[in-house]
Structures are given as C-alpha cells and as structure tokens.
Amino acid sequence: MKKWVTPHLKVIIIGNSGVGKSSFMTRYVNKHFTSRYRATIGVDFLTKEITIDSSSVILQIWDTAGTERFRSIGGTLYRGVHCCLLMFDVTSSASFAALEGWRKEFLEQAHPPEPCSFPFIVIGNKTDLENREVSHKVAVQWCNKVGAEYFEGSAKEDIDVDKAFSSAARAALLQYKKHAPENGREFQMTSQQPEKTPHAKCQC
Numbered sequence: 001m002k003k004w005v006t007p008h009l010k011v012i013i014i015g016n017s018g019v020g021k022s023s024f025m026t027r028y029v030n031k032h033f034t035s036r037y038r039a040t041i042g043v044d045f046l047t048k049e050i051t052i053d054s055s056s057v058i059l060q061i062w063d064t065a066g067t068e069r070f071r072s073i074g075g076t077l078y079r080g081v082h083c084c085l086l087m088f089d090v091t092s093s094a095s096f097a098a099l100e101g102w103r104k105e106f107l108e109q110a111h112p113p114e115p116c117s118f119p120f121i122v123i124g125n126k127t128d129l130e131n132r133e134v135s136h137k138v139a140v141q142w143c144n145k146v147g148a149e150y151f152e153g154s155a156k157e158d159i160d161v162d163k164a165f166s167s168a169a170r171a172a173l174l175q176y177k178k179h180a181p182e183n184g185r186e187f188q189m190t191s192q193q194p195e196k197t198p199h200a201k202c203q204c
Contacts, residue, residue: 006049007180009172010080011165012062014102015087016095020125021063023155024087028165029061033156052166052173059169078110082172083119085164090124090152093133096142103146113179117147119171123164124152 013021022044027033029046045062062077084106088095103120112118122143124134136152143150149167153160 006056006058007173007176008058008060009082009169009176010060010062011083011085011168011172012064012078012081012106013085013087014064014106016089016092016098016102019087019089019092019095020155021087024123024125024161024164025061025063027155027158027161031158033158050166050169052170055173057169057173059165059172061165078106081106081110081112082175083121083168084110085121085123085168086148087123087125088134089126090134090139091126091129091131096124096134096139099142100146119168119175120146120148121164121168121171122148122150124150126154126156127152127159128154128157 013025015021023033025044025046029048045060048059048061050057050059062081064077084103086099086102088099090096099122107115107118122139124136124139139152140150149171151160151164151167153164155161
C-alpha cells in the first residue's frame, strides 16, 4: 500500500543580529508581534502546515542568531535546507552590505545541489520606519545580480509577511520535488523474483 507523507520543507532565515528575523517568523506563524527585543541564542524554529497549489506541506522555519559566536553551527544547520531567506533592515546599510557574506557562507557550508540555481529570497524588514538607508531600487538591483527574489515589509505592521513566506514555501517545494527521491513523489516498494538464466556466466 502507498503511504502518503506530507512534505517537510526546511526554510532558514539568516542575516545580521537585530534585523527582525524572529519577529518576522513569529508574525507569520503565530500572528503576533512584540516590541521587546530578545536576541536569539543559537537557533530557534517554528512549524506551520500550509497549502501550496493544492499540496499540503509542513513548513519548518529556522531562525539563526546572526552573531559571530554562533556562526560555527551553520554547517550542521544549513544542511537539507530547501530555501534560504536573507534578511536585512532597510534602515541599516550595514545589514544590507552583509548579505553577500551570509549568502556565500550558506553556499559554502550547505553544499546544496546545483548551487547556481538554489532559491534565495531576500527580505527587507522594518519598512514602517522613516530613517531608511537602503532604497528599494538598490535592493532589487543586488537581487537581480545574484538571482534572488526580493520582498520588503514590516513584521511590526504585518506588511507583506505572508507574501514573502508564501513565495519561499513555493520555491522550497519546487526544490524538494526536484531533488527528493523519485522527484519528491511517493512510491511503492515491490519484490520481484529475478529471471532464471541457466548456466549464466559471470561478466566480472
């Protein structure tokens, strides 16, 4: 009998500390936001069951600390990721400049199949603030350069949070189907007796 299993899609959010990775994730999964900042210690993750194009999937969203002392765990954490979200704060040009380093680190440690076509989603957070340092145009230009999709919004005001994660989930599902056994499809194990070939000779 076939056993249908809901695909588990692993998505990771990386970027500098303080850009709002935890807030963005919590807003999407729990529909909640808090203004009290709490630095992530190591890693954290939440799950959410969603439907993508009539397919039910379990989205596993991993949030990283984004600080130097925790980056050594990346090698283990990055393995098996189906889509990577690079996040920066639109009011911090330094967090935007750091994206290239985060992207390279991910590719070096994750060793994804076909790295040139691996799906990256870039998110510019905190658009509700007025002291913007990174323009939409500059962000889009960099994303076009590296082949990433760009979204910007606000976890605080719940602006385009679902939109960014929906795109990430869809890209992750495509990656899952492309590289999972049997292209991500369920299959049935069968047993078949080999045909008897009398006096067969070994072709070693």
